[in-house]
Amino acid sequence: MSENKSKHIAIYGKGGIGKSTTTSNIAAALAEDGYRVIQIGCDPKSDSTTILRNGDELFTVLDTLREHSKVKLEDISRVGFKGVLCIEAGGPVPGVGCAGRGITAAVDLLQELRLFEEYKPDYVLYDVLGDVVCGGFSVPIRDGLAERVYVVSSSDFMSIFAANNLFKAVQKYAPSGGARLGGVIANGLIAPYARQLVDDFVDRTGTRVIGYVPRSQVVSQSELYGKTVIEAAPTSGQAEIYRGLARYIVEQEETTIPRPLNGPELKAWAREWGDRIFSTESGVVGLQEAI
């Protein structure tokens, strides 16, 4: 399966929304299907690939750069579940330095090491922190590294807000060779209205949801064991959901350029949903609904 050109995919989302868990499970599902996969964590917290490598120690690219003048690929990578090559860009400790600059430097080093030419992966997954906070964090989508972007979002407004920001970046850079949007992964859905809210958002922005991932205890348990769901609970329904996402990524390569909402539009949309949720939860009956 390594004869084709590597497919580079960036997965973005607001911090804490579950994108590392989602990315790692997709990586595990792809590896389970026999694909060669690299997962690169682009987050100063450096915990993107933890559950792929049973929590084994892995020096980040930037830590290794600080320690050694000459860095080798084996110094900055670990082979995880089913051969997934795990790499963490790393970054400065909180309060100092520039994390975005760190991602740029780490990506430069990986290119110098000819990582992709040497390892010949089928899929490279970049797990990138948050919304687009500065030029450094947009490197995977802007500089022609990734061809497709997926956004992990829950139904929380701040998560939607981050997704909308990311859409702005994709819309800006896609025409000049930047990545295009593959779709939204709706994650951690609990509330009864959550699915409709995310669906409505993707409708308004001309995008689509590629999979719905409900909140599940299996995910929490697997993480406590330091494993992906694919590894810890391979027969669970949750594992099947992640396999579905992986299949979608393999089979559906269609991408779009999103139409992000501007500030007032997003505010109005949020207020509209606020009213709808309030009406539902407080039992307000509309005029026509009583008949």
Add this chain to the structure above:
Amino acid sequence: MNLSGRSPASREKRLDTLSAYLGETSALLKEYESTEVDQRIRTFSQSTPDDVLSALKLLAGFRDAMTIIHGPRGCAASSVQLALAPAQEGRRGRWIVTNLNQRETIMGSDNKLRETVKANYSRYAPKAIFIVATPAVSINNDDIQSVANELSDELGVPIIPAYTSGFASKASVHGNDVAAHSLIKQLLPSTRGERGEHVNLLSTTELASDCHEAERLLVALGLESNTLPNATSIEVFRRAAEARLSVPLDYEATTYLGNALQELAQVPYLTLPRPIGVVATKQWLSGIGAATDRVQEALHLHIRETVAATAILQSSPLRGVRVYLSLSPSTALGVLDLVQELGGEIVGITVEHLDRLSLEGLRHYQQKASALHIHIGHGQGFEEVNLLRRIKPGLYVGSGSHITQIAQLGIPSLYLPRIPIIGYRGVVSFAREASKVLRNQSFVANLAKQDSVYLASWLQRSPNWHIKQEVK
């Protein structure tokens, strides 16, 4: 050669470039012959040029192009200096700075860059526009590429970003490679015409008279010269892909370009020393003669040209003079031979940096002057003053602005950047200028009456006090 990245890997990674060292030449050679060269750091450093400056110098050589320095206005200071250099008048393209303010460094400056490109294109209609990145836009990873892509299509001229940063490499010479990388990526024609008879003469910042001397020698061999990227045009650069071969005037600055042309356009690149001094010029000509079936012509040319130079060599003002050199490595190793041909004695050298491109020259230096140390430092006036107080040479030949501090030690000092040194005519002009400096000893004797700019306590330290091996 991997052109996929925005810029080449740092010179330190590709060529083990050192920017700080003071010690035995043999020990350094041994390090280079082993697998890894240990980097040194300076705990105190004076003003050192960065890669932005070298890239600006190289790109300014395109007379029909324009350079946009993308950054705060202070980043253009080096171009003010370049523009004022009298020897380069009329040989350089226009430049402008985007003059970023605080808001633009925070919010992104692509709009301002777009406006700058458009305004200057409509005003001057350059054949290409270079956008040179400065440290400010490198740190915040400002978006240059999408502006370049968009406006290249819209305006129909190449808009070429050069991703210098000021910090990716400690060696200023790295900027030449960054600029060459961008030029090759954007200007090399995708389809090549028929192979021509012209020879690429690769020059970056040589004086016009030095380029003319090299061109004269090529013409005397019956070859047509295609000089680039110094005082050149976009069209001449594109013709480089169809050349018969490429020859360097300064291999330190042009090897990346030469190798790229060889690999991507199959134009053979000859590895030759700088043609400085009679012997090296003969080697340079012989190398070209051998590659173009003109061995006899090259030999006859050398014999004819040596006549004028021989008279100078015999009446050399440098005979018996102890000479110290502080130059770029390729120039230092070339002038070293010239000084010895003129009867001078080399008592030490400082080179701006050192890497694997100069190893052959370094071996040559060690064979000729095995007891001598080598000092690596660019713009390190204090280290040189400290060294030269001890060595006390009879003549200092340098290219840095700290040459005034050396003259204040009472050492006759020759500022080389304004003196033609290439080829046979270079022998004559170098000897003439050295003679002038050596005759006017009272000038430096008067300067030496001034107090040193450095405290006595500083000068008591060893010259390598601030150079430490990097411990990781």
